[in-house]
Amino acid sequence: MRSSNLTQVVKQICAIAGDVVTMEIADAVNFLVETCREIQKSQGVLDGEEDLPSETHQSSSGGSLVTSGGDDDVPQLKARIMDATSKLAAALASFLRMYSKAFRVDFFVPPVVDQTQEEMDSRTVRNKMSVKVRGLHRLSGSWRYDQYFVEAQLYHGSRCVGAAEPSDTAKPTVCLSCYSLVPFNARLDIDARVNILPLESRIVLTVFGLRQLPQSDHDAPRYMREEVGWAALQCYSFDRKLCQGSQLLTLWPIESDRRLGAAPHSSDHPHSHSCPLLCVELPEYPGDVLFPEIIPSAPRLLNFADLDVNTQQQLKDIVERDIFTFNRSSVEEREVLWEKRHYLHGEPHALAKVLLA
Structure with missing residues (x-):
């Protein structure tokens, strides 16, 4: 009853799929190893030695179970092995499903969402939006941090909605003897409910590193x-479908502004097969949650000259700013720009600012 061969197969799969081992896979492998060891001990097989000669029973999968007891032990041993291997298979399937959503691959793993369930209108879902940060994978070799933590924020356009929600700190560790990760396993609640989420909203997760400073003997x-x-x-x-389930996200450098544009796809990262990855999990529902269809109304063409002189000058000052100066604009200025957007049809260079407002 040896598990080392199967463990090597799992490592090979994870190596091919981007050198990533999720916490679920590591836990499932450890559970399988412990199960095999317990069965070895119960059957009188010492760990690290050859199997003792005894009666062999053929399993339904073509393998064999070594037993030194009676036939009554065989169903229980089979059930324990089947339970351990089922957990490992489920963990691998979940990882491959998550990997296929994040990167361009030539295989398909069926989704977990039951397609027979009726679609749900997002306006009827009053649950709070949350995200579970599972772990940080493929740590950069240049990082020299003692601990890490993650902050989750909800963005709509370039505006942050609500306060940042931080996780507890976690230290790097190694699983399956060779894969480094930071196991957060923290659920972060976002101060917004599903039924009020804007269609263009996105969740931004910022990873922070903590480095301990030199200290004297008695200082904290x-x-x-x-x-x-x-x-x-x-x-x-x-x-218009709400994102659900596990997601594998590439980590972008701080030089790229997280406030601008839509959330980038993981496969668009220039170093997608070697950059750090963040594994997160969103709440799952019985079926797809759909945002209601929006029927656009005909645009209103209003005359800019109809505005008072002060408002005209304020709008001109706002739209003439460069994009970086505009990002530091106050909330009041953004609201004025959005409210008066129908007066700016004759100002093509105002479009980018209106979209960011």
Whole structure:
């Protein structure tokens, strides 16, 4: 009853799929190894030695179970092995499903959502939006941090909606003897309900590293906090479906502004097969949750000259700013720009600012 061969197969699969081992796979492998060891001990087989000669029973899968007891033990042993292997198979299927959603692959793993269930209108879902941060994978070799933590924020356009929700700190560890990760396993609640989420909203996750500073013998530990990178995820897909289940997100450098544009797809990262990855999990529902279809109304063409002189000058000042200066504009200025957008049809260069407002 040896599990080492199967463990090597799992490692090979994870190596091919981007050198990533999720916490679920690591837990399932450890559970299988422990199950095999317990069965070995119960059957009088010492760990690390050859199987003792005894009666062999053929299993339904073509393998064999070594037993030194009576036939009554065989069903229980089979059930324990089947339970352990089923957990490992489910963990691998979940990982491959998550990997196929994140990157361009030539295989397909069926979704978990039951397609026979009726679609749900997002306006009827009053659950709070949350995200479970599972772990940080493929840590960069240049990182020299003692601990890490993650902050989750909800963005609509370039505006942050609500306060950032931080996770607890976690230290890097190694699983399956060779894969480094930071196991957060933290659920972060976002201060918004599903029924009020804008269609264009996205969740931005910022990873921070903590480095301990030198200290004297009697001082409390002090840490320096640095932003390591960020990842983002659109709450709704292009076909208006709420994002559900496990997601594998590439980590983008802090030099790229997380406030601008839609959440980038993981496969668009220039180093997608080697960059750090963040594994997250969103709440799952019995069926697809759809954002209601929006029927656009005919645009109103209003005359800019009809505005008072002060408002005209304020709008001109706002739209003439460069994009970086505009991003530092106040909430009041953005609201004025959005409210008066129908007066700006004759100002083509105002479009980018209106979309970011």
